[in-house]
Amino acid sequence: MYALSCNYKRRDLSLSLNTESGRRVQQQPLRIREALMDPQGGHYLNKAAILSGLGVARMCQLLLGCTTVALVAHGAGFSATYGTYCMFVWCFCFAVSLVIFMLDVTRLHSCMPISWDNFTVAFAMLATLMYVTASVVYPVYFLASECPSEGCEVRNYRIAVTACSGVCCFAYGVEVFVTQAKPGHVVGYMATVSGLLKVVQAFVACIIFGALANDSQYNRHVPTQYCVVVYSLCFAVTVVVVALTVSGRTSALHFPFDRFVVVYTFLAVLLYLSAAVVWPVFSFDKKYGTPGRPKDCTQGKCPWDSKLVIVVFTFVNLVLYFTDLVYSQRIRFVSHSVA
Secondary structure, eight states, X not given: OHHHHHHHHHHHHHHHHHHHHHHHHHHHHHHHHHHHHOTTSSOOSXXXXXXXXXXXXHHHHHXXXXXXXXXXXXXXXXXXXXXXXXXXXXXXXXXXXXXXXXXXXXXXXXXXXXXXXXXXXXXHHHHHHHHHHHXXXXXXHHOOSSOOTTOHHXXXXXXXXXXXXXXXXXXXXXXXXXXXXXXXXXXXXXXXXXXXXXXXXXXXXXXXXXXXXXXXXXGGSHHHHHXXXXXXXXXXXXHHHXXXXXXXXXXXXXXXXXHHHHHHHHXXXXXXXXXXXXXXXXXXXXXXXXXXXXXXXXXXXXXXXXXXXXXXXXXXXXXXXXXXXXXXXXXXXXOSXXX
């Protein structure tokens, strides 16, 4: 009887030990999962997205962007193609900035299949350029020294719109300055000078396309059509480079991405150099075009003006691609997000 009771006691003890160890085994993965899900002890919101210099710049963008849109919709007004473009710029930049700010505060950007740092700095550079354009176009076409037929109150609203839009340019420029590459720091490609220049090159190409569509008469000569091919080809490849970098897919390519970018930039310099020679000759030479602006040309619909705009921005992009080529020799390419 004593031996039997000892056996029962040993069996009960082993069962209790097995039960306790089973509970510990069952509870241990739960504690591990909790530690993995919340490594910072419950901080689900990113305080740095609000309290840092970058966060302050983004909140200024939202405040000024919302104010600009409200002023235009309430009293300043807009019309025609140029006004529609300005309103699109302000609404588009405000919407994307709001999404970026919310994703950064809630840390949900980590769920997106993109390189977040590359995306945000590329958009900040694009928004800066778009705001600069809108800040120049809107007062040129909608702001006059004299009060319009709607009254002086409308002019005051338009002055306020121009001021808010101009200040917002600096807010986006501050974000670019804060997030751009510093010597010795590892960042995404779009944060480097070469990456930022890619955005500027694509934007300048869009200005050239707008001038081409505004009765530029490029289809009169084969060499000017060649220039259009140059603009289109360089723009397409630049957009592909930016898209691959922002999506973080450069490492999936079967060739060295850094070498491809440098070789393409070198070819783009040569192509733009040829366009910078061909377009002025076939647009302003006496044999093919008119050296001076015709007197009967109406403002806004003059082919000579469009040709001049194309020449100017062709040389601008030539300088940008050459500068890009110089800086491309001095950087190391990073194809993934470093945040």
